[in-house]
Amino acid sequence: MFDEILEKFEGSPSQQAVIRLFLERGFSVNEEGRVVSGGIEIPYTGIARELDVDRRVVDSTTDAILADPELKRIFTNISSIPSLMDLAPVLDLTVLTIEVAAADEAGIVAEVTGILADRDVSIRQVLSEDPEFTDDPKLYVITDADLSGDLLVEIRDLDYVRRVGF
Numbered sequence: 001m002f003d004e005i006l007e008k009f010e011g012s013p014s015q016q017a018v019i020r021l022f023l024e025r026g027f028s029v030n031e032e033g034r035v036v037s038g039g040i041e042i043p044y045t046g047i048a049r050e051l052d053v054d055r056r057v058v059d060s061t062t063d064a065i066l067a068d069p070e071l072k073r074i075f076t077n078i079s080s081i082p083s084l085m086d087l088a089p090v091l092d093l094t095v096l097t098i099e100v101a102a103a104d105e106a107g108i109v110a111e112v113t114g115i116l117a118d119r120d121v122s123i124r125q126v127l128s129e130d131p132e133f134t135d136d137p138k139l140y141v142i143t144d145a146d147l148s149g150d151l152l153v154e155i156r157d158l159d160y161v162r163r164v165g166f
Contacts, residue, residue: 002132008068009061014053018061021051023133026080029072033062037080084125084142093124096141098155099163103131108139108160115154121145 009015028036035042044058065071088095129137156164
């Protein structure tokens with residue numbers, strides 16, 4: 001799906017950058033063509049500055065989104081969720097990062113969280129990057145527990161796991 005969205009902007013790397021940002025941050029486009037997060041409007045100039053593009057690129061991207069029924073359906077309904085990953089050091093949380101070989105395989109989250117549950121590790125949040133949106137998707141498990149070395153080895157030894165870190 002991600003590739004299909006980007007193909008619609010294949011003639012404009014700047015617009016593709018805008019689309020990537022919208023998807024990564026969960027920014028919506030409302031019916032008036034404004035970029036929003038929830039009900040808060042995000043100025044085009046701020047987006048343009050972050051991406052080092054002209055403000056008009058953001059404007060033309062939102063126009064293209066609203067003109068395309070499929071894109072409109074996606075970008076008027078997208079939303080963001082807060083992540084504890086960046087807050088982990090402040091809140092004394094542990095972020096377990098798991099890189100997998102086949103991210104679209106069924107049962108990865110269930111098996112990893114099952115292993116943690118078997119060891120009475122409480123999970124605060126689980127974030128899974130979508131293999132459609134990134135080339136190297138990862139699974140992040142945020143917990144308030146210290147994780148033992150043998151637990152990390154058990155997870156690392158799962159067939160589909162390439163690397164484990166925290």
